Each structure stands twice: as structure tokens, then as C-alpha cells.
Amino acid sequence: MVEDSTRDAEGAQDADSAITELYAAHYAGLVRLAALLMRDESVAEEIVQDAFVALHRRWRRLKDPQKAAGYLRTSVVHGTRSMQRRRQVAKRHPQDLPPDEPSAEQTALTAEVGNAVVDALRELPARQREALVLRYYGGLSESEIASAMKISNGAVKSHASRGMAALRPVLESWRR
Numbered sequence: 001m002v003e004d005s006t007r008d009a010e011g012a013q014d015a016d017s018a019i020t021e022l023y024a025a026h027y028a029g030l031v032r033l034a035a036l037l038m039r040d041e042s043v044a045e046e047i048v049q050d051a052f053v054a055l056h057r058r059w060r061r062l063k064d065p066q067k068a069a070g071y072l073r074t075s076v077v078h079g080t081r082s083m084q085r086r087r088q089v090a091k092r093h094p095q096d097l098p099p100d101e102p103s104a105e106q107t108a109l110t111a112e113v114g115n116a117v118v119d120a121l122r123e124l125p126a127r128q129r130e131a132l133v134l135r136y137y138g139g140l141s142e143s144e145i146a147s148a149m150k151i152s153n154g155a156v157k158s159h160a161s162r163g164m165a166a167l168r169p170v171l172e173s174w175r176r
Helices: 002-038 041-057 065-092 104-123 126-137 142-149 153-175
Strands: none
Touching: 002 041, 002 065, 041 065, 104 126, 104 153, 126 142, 126 153, 142 153
16 A cells, blocks of 8 residues: 555656656647647647646556657647637527626616506506507507407507507606
8 A cells, every 4th residue: 555655656756747848848839839720829828738737637547658749739739629619619509698687776667667657557548458458568469459359440549549648648757
């Protein structure tokens, strides 16, 4: 057990020193390679750093440490391809951003306006109220309203027009 932990510590030190040497010798060139492939230096630096971290993690499984620079170069090329694929997918399938959340003030104001409209609707004669509710809250067409209320299309227009005229002062006071 003590020998295993000693061997692990020595292996980690070997990996650290080897990675440090590789970093000093190849980092700038790998960043240039990735930057040429990505056209974005900050992303290129990130890709190269990821390649070094992956190499450090796998150092003990590396069969030929002399080929570590080639492994890094291949990792960087694969990393740039992967990043380009992710960007292409993101362009093809943009995420819908959630709508902006209204402020507490806006929410309260909207509720207050809604309450004022409902109160004003309650004051209207039944036919006018019914025509407006079916039209604006129910989303029905004039002919659908006429059928539901068992009146003509002209009567629907008349009731809706009179109802809107009665509501206009309430709506105007909130518009200011």
C-alpha cells in the first residue's frame, strides 16, 4: 500500500513536470493553431487549456510520452471541430429566450387596469357586456357572437360599438 501511494505520487510529479515542459514548448503554437481554426483567440486558449488538462488526466495511460505533443495537437484540432459543431447547432436551433419578466409595479398596474375594465364592464347593459366579452375575451367572430346571442350581425356590431363607447372614458383614464 505504501509503495502504491509512493508510486502514485512519483507518477503525479512526473506528469506535472512533463506537462509543464510541454506547456512551455507548445502552448503558443497550439493557441495559434486553434485561433486559425476558430477565428477567436479566447476560445482557442480555452480549447488548448482543455487539451492540456485532458492530457494531464490521462498521462499514466499514455503509452508513448514522446508522442504527447502529437496527442495535444490532435486534441486541439478535435476540440475546435467540436466547438464549431456546437456553434453550428446553436445557430440552427436558437433557444427561445424567456420573455422579460414584468416589474412588480407593471404587474400591479396591469392588475389594476384589468380590475377597472372588469368593473366598467359590469356597469354596461347585459347585451353590450355580452358582445364585448365574447369578442375580446372569448375571441369569437361577429357571426359566432351573433349565433351565440341569437341576434343579427348588425346588432352585434351595434352592441359592441355602444359598449366600447361606454368603456372608452375608463380606458382613456388609464392610458394617461
